Amino acid sequence: MQEQIKIKEVEISSETLPVMESFYTIQGEGAYQGQAAYFIRLGGCDVGCHWCDVKESWDASVHPRKTVQSLLNEVEEVEGNIVVITGGEPLMHDLDVLTSAIQERGKRTHIETSGTHKITGSWDWICFSPKKFKRPLDEIYSKADELKIIIYNKSDFEWAKMHAERVNSACKLYLQPEWSKADEMIPAIINFVKSNPDWNISLQVHKFMQIP
Numbered sequence: 001m002q003e004q005i006k007i008k009e010v011e012i013s014s015e016t017l018p019v020m021e022s023f024y025t026i027q028g029e030g031a032y033q034g035q036a037a038y039f040i041r042l043g044g045c046d047v048g049c050h051w052c053d054v055k056e057s058w059d060a061s062v063h064p065r066k067t068v069q070s071l072l073n074e075v076e077e078v079e080g081n082i083v084v085i086t087g088g089e090p091l092m093h094d095l096d097v098l099t100s101a102i103q104e105r106g107k108r109t110h111i112e113t114s115g116t117h118k119i120t121g122s123w124d125w126i127c128f129s130p131k132k133f134k135r136p137l138d139e140i141y142s143k144a145d146e147l148k149i150i151i152y153n154k155s156d157f158e159w160a161k162m163h164a165e166r167v168n169s170a171c172k173l174y175l176q177p178e179w180s181k182a183d184e185m186i187p188a189i190i191n192f193v194k195s196n197p198d199w200n201i202s203l204q205v206h207k208f209m210q211i212p
């Protein structure tokens with residue numbers, strides 16, 4: 001046991017991840033919208049969405065590596081008990097050590113993912129946002145707590161339904177307008193949700209509030 005704890009401490013202090021930014025804010029999207037959360041944005045993504053709102057995250061090599069210990073110190077400084085790991089595509093990294101350590105400190109681990117890489121980490125909430133640009137892996141469908149489809153054009157509604165058929169029955173369903181198309185797509189999203197009341201609308205409220 002003593003030996004095991006030692007190994008863990010070594011892993012926590014020596015394991016590093018490329019971090020583009022980390023910040024304490026309000027979760028602007030999905031089921032936890034409106035709640036305080038600490039965000040850790042990891043560098044690296046190989047999906048390539050042309051409308052991605054954080055393209056600066058894609059190249060992992062330009063983002064300095066931080067130790068898990070230093071990330072834990074940041075997380076422990078804030079009152080909020082939700083930690084959101086995002087990116088980039090966070091599942092390009094092994095997240096076992098980071099997420100177990102966050103949970104051991106009594107905080108919740110949430111992830112924002114495209115589901116295109118093997119799931120590592122221990123998660124209290126998985127937000128799965130599939131993309132047409134890279135096929136998700138099968139394992140994410142049974143594990144997702146929240147399915148969040150970005151609506152860029154009208155063809156995305158049928159695509160959304162197709163994914164909803166594959167997730168587990170408890171998974172919450174969200175449609176989120178692509179930011180630059182929001183004015184154009186919101187009327188169609190409203191009509192869709194009126195006809196398909198299992199679905200909810202997610203609006204990136206942090207952008208309206210002009211916060212990170």
Ligand SMILES: C[S@@+](CC[C@H](N)C(=O)[O-])C[C@H]1O[C@@H](n2cnc3c(N)ncnc32)[C@H](O)[C@@H]1O
Nearest residue numbers: 051052053087088089112113114129177178179
């Ligand atoms: C930047 S991504 C990072 C996490 C992961 N790579 C993913 O795509 O799920 C975080 C969330 O923002 C959404 N998103 C990215 N660009 C967007 C945009 N222009 N408009 C609306 N949502 C966007 C993604 O679909 C995802 O749900």
Ligand SMILES: Nc1nc2[nH]cc(C(=O)O)c2c(=O)[nH]1
Nearest residue numbers: 026027028029086112206212
């Ligand atoms: N406030 C805020 N909420 C968010 N929810 C998901 C985000 C993300 O980029 O993953 C995000 C973000 O960047 N900011």
Ligand code: SF4
Nearest residue numbers: 045047048049052088
């Ligand atoms: S998967 Fe996520 S981070 Fe990667 S390009 Fe798409 S929206 Fe951006």
Ligand SMILES: [Mg+2]
Nearest residue numbers: 053054086212
């Ligand atoms: Mg964002």
